[in-house]
Amino acid sequence: MNPRARLDPAPIPFIDLAAQRRRLGRAIDDAIARVLGHCQFILGPEVRTLEAELAAFCGARHAVSCASGTDALVMVLMAKGVGPGDAVVCPSFTFTATAEVIVLVGATPVFADVEANSFNLDPASVPAACAMALTLRSLRVHGEGRDKYESVRIGLNGRLDTMQAAVLIEKLKIFPEEIVARQRVAQRYSRGLADMARVPEVAHGSSSVWAQYTIRVAPGQRDRLAAALKAQGIPTGIYYPIPLHRQAPYRHFPVAETGADVSDRLADEVISLPMHAYLDEATQDRIIEAVRQALRG
Numbered sequence: 607m608n609p610r611a612r613l614d615p616a617p618i619p620f621i622d623l624a625a626q627r628r629r630l631g632r633a634i635d636d637a638i639a640r641v642l643g644h645c646q647f648i649l650g651p652e653v654r655t656l657e658a659e660l661a662a663f664c665g666a667r668h669a670v671s672c673a674s675g676t677d678a679l680v681m682v683l684m685a686k687g688v689g690p691g692d693a694v695v696c697p698s699f700t701f702t703a704t705a706e707v708i709v710l711v712g713a714t715p716v717f718a719d720v721e722a723n724s725f726n727l728d729p730a731s732v733p734a735a736c737a738m739a740l741t742l743r744s745l746r747v748h749g750e751g752r753d754k755y756e757s758v759r760i761g762l763n764g765r766l767d768t769m770q771a772a773v774l775i776e777k778l779k780i781f782p783e784e785i786v787a788r789q790r791v792a793q794r795y796s797r798g799l800a801d802m803a804r805v806p807e808v809a810h811g812s813s814s815v816w817a818q819y820t821i822r823v824a825p826g827q828r829d830r831l832a833a834a835l836k837a838q839g840i841p842t843g844i845y846y847p848i849p850l851h852r853q854a855p856y857r858h859f860p861v862a863e864t865g866a867d868v869s870d871r872l873a874d875e876v877i878s879l880p881m882h883a884y885l886d887e888a889t890q891d892r893i894i895e896a897v898r899q900a901l902r903g
């Protein structure tokens with residue numbers, strides 16, 4: 607390593623969208639230009655193409671796209687008629703959108719705990735206590751009937767715009783390869799760090815696309831680790847620093863009888879490392895070595 611690199615290490619992106627952009631290159635420019643050409647910005651042909659390709663990808667009969675992950679969550683609750691008087695069990699160790707949509711439809715979130723090794727909802731913590739596709743298509747256009755001027759239910763404006771669909775069609779083409787690449791990155795992290803930190807586990811018979819790669823360290827070590835990595839140009843993230851049952855808007859909602867101790871503990875222990883499909887081995891080795899050094903120190 608040259609001495610300058612030691613003093614001034616190149617910053618590493620947490621997620622390298624630019625690498626994916628370089629790979630897709632003109633395909634994205636052409637896809638956007640096609641939409642600019644035909645001007646069907648609302649529910650244009652790319653939206654239908656993307657939905658057909660997503661359905662095939664998942665082996666599902668229908669895929670209904672919408673404008674955001676939050677819209678996807680709320681529309682499913684609306685389509686199922688979930689509302690006042692209903693309780694919906696959700697993990698406490700997650701992003702606020704998960705519980706927010708339950709409250710928005712007038713139902714009550716019941717916070718369950720997660721498993722410490724996989725971060726997934728712990729079934730033991732769940733209290734004892736397609737027509738669907740058509741409904742979703744209606745919900746995303748203000749609850750439309752034959753057209754949007756016939757209203758058959760309360761809905762929202764949750765359409766995925768054509769421009770984004772055009773870009774997503776191109777990204778979907780390389781998605782299977784990216785999943786494999788992300789899984790390779792996760793395996794290399796786990797091999798390189800398992801003796802120093804608690805590495806994540808994937809339940810038998812399941813697979814992960816590794817939205818985040820998250821290790822667990824002793825609470826006292828986490829700030830020091832994050833600072834040491836930052837000094838070397840290595841970003842980290844905390845997913846999630848405060849479990850939802852501790853957050854102001856949710857404090858008055860029930861928690862599973864068995865409590866949410868694992869969620870509380872994880873909020874103090876977790877730290878996520880750079881994770882994307884284009885993380886090359888040399889850069890990843892730099893990250894692994896920096897984590898090992900900081901945890902030894």
Ligand SMILES: Cc1ncc(COP(=O)(O)O)c(C=O)c1O
Nearest residue numbers: 673674675676677700701703704
């Ligand atoms: C677990 C989870 N659910 C839902 C969402 C909401 O997705 P969107 O920002 O597309 O509405 C997020 C966003 O980060 C998330 O992390």
